[in-house]
Amino acid sequence: MFSNHVTSLSSPYFHGELTAEEDHRVAKHLLVCPACRAEYEDVKAGVRIADQIKVTPAPDSLWAGVVSSLDGGHVSRARHWFTWPLAVTAAVLLIVGASLLLWRQNVADTRTQ
Amino acid sequence: MVATREQLPAKECMDSRTITACQRGDREALRRLFETYKDRVYSIAIYSLAGDEMAAADVTQQVFLKLLTRINQFRGDSDFATWLYRLIINTCHDEYRKRRRFVPLADPFFKIPSRADSPRVRYARKELSGRVQSAIAELKPKLRWPILLKYVEGMSYEEIAVVLGCSKGTVASRLNRAHKALGKKLSHLKDQI
Numbered sequence: 001m002f003s004n005h006v007t008s009l010s011s012p013y014f015h016g017e018l019t020a021e022e023d024h025r026v027a028k029h030l031l032v033c034p035a036c037r038a039e040y041e042d043v044k045a046g047v048r049i050a051d052q053i054k055v056t057p058a059p060d061s062l063w064a065g066v067v068s069s070l071d072g073g074h075v076s077r078a079r080h081w082f083t084w085p086l087a088v089t090a091a092v093l094l095i096v097g098a099s100l101l102l103w104r105q106n107v108a109d110t111r112t113q
Numbered sequence: 114m115v116a117t118r119e120q121l122p123a124k125e126c127m128d129s130r131t132i133t134a135c136q137r138g139d140r141e142a143l144r145r146l147f148e149t150y151k152d153r154v155y156s157i158a159i160y161s162l163a164g165d166e167m168a169a170a171d172v173t174q175q176v177f178l179k180l181l182t183r184i185n186q187f188r189g190d191s192d193f194a195t196w197l198y199r200l201i202i203n204t205c206h207d208e209y210r211k212r213r214r215f216v217p218l219a220d221p222f223f224k225i226p227s228r229a230d231s232p233r234v235r236y237a238r239k240e241l242s243g244r245v246q247s248a249i250a251e252l253k254p255k256l257r258w259p260i261l262l263k264y265v266e267g268m269s270y271e272e273i274a275v276v277l278g279c280s281k282g283t284v285a286s287r288l289n290r291a292h293k294a295l296g297k298k299l300s301h302l303k304d305q306i
Contacts, residue, residue, distance in 0.1 A: 011288040015263075017270045017281075039293075046292025049299050052245045053264040058155035059170055063147055066177045070143075 004029065006036050010043035132193055135184050143181055151177070154201055156265045161205040161257065163250035164243060168208065176204045198266070198276045202258050209254070241302060248298045256291040259284050 006026045012018050013026045030037050134142035154176050159169035179200055187196055249257060262268045262276060270284045277284065 008286060008289060011292055012270060012285045015270070015288075017285070042296050043289060043292045045296030045300065046294070049245060049248070049295040049302075050260055050264050050292065052241060053160065053249070053261070054156070054242075055152050055265060056156045056159055058151040058173055059166075062151060062155075062170060062174055062177075063144065065174050066147065066181070069174075069178050070181060 005033065006030070007039040010036075010040045011047075013040070014043060014047055129189070132184070132187065132189075135181070136187070146180075147177055150197065153265055157201055157261050158205050158208075160246055160249045160261055160265070161209055162212065164246040165212075168212065172205055172208045175208075176201050179204065192275070194266075195272075195276050198262065202276070206254055209250075244299055244302060245295075248295055251298070252291055252294060256287050256294065259287045260291045260295075263288065 004025075006013070006029045009018065009022065009026050013023065016023075018026065030040055131142050131145055135146055151173065155169055155173045158172040158176075159166065162168045162172070180197065183200075187193065249260060252260065258277060259273050262273045268276070270281045270288075273284045274281045
């Protein structure tokens, strides 16, 4: 009875992938073999974990990147999304800095007149 | 809203007319192909890369570029989904090998939470989701791919065997080992499931 342990069949048994005969054999064996039953419980715990896997919606922007590359344009790599905000920030700081310098120059010119 | 595995399998949505149209360069057909598979490709990528959304988006884009530029090579001698999933696995595996020496930059807990739950529930869900992603990414590739094909795409053992080029018994053995590894890694979270 114990010479045909069923530990390797735990996952397919759980997923209903066995033939009717194999399914029956595993079910009968699990009733009388504590080692195989413990192994089956370990597999069931893993199945519960794996059942948490969800299909995650892809970002809407991906198609634009694919089309851009297909049309032979600049390869829009999704991971470089941060360069655009950085460039805008740098431009704004440059403009503000230049304006301050001009204003200070104007004030200095007014005082000397 | 997160899609569920119960929706119609992608392989049943991709008919031969659409594939032929894609091979002719029909942009509408290419868009339909993309929309059919994008969420599944992205999901496999994100679980392979421990929740790194930027890397997963990058890999997804690479997969579709390869798919759309190589679609003329598909001769119909195998199921289209089989051909596609081999492409996905190879691309994800290449990215995984490139990145495995580096500390992942993405925080697996950084997810947009659902507004319907209390803060405590949302945090618990975020933690569990992040832990599951990390645990799956830590599996050896030959154990990870059967898990992702089973739980993202809902493939049978037979279908997984065809994609991976191995026997059904090998798929069963690898899923057994993967399930036990996941259960052991996350045994401390069993009360949250």
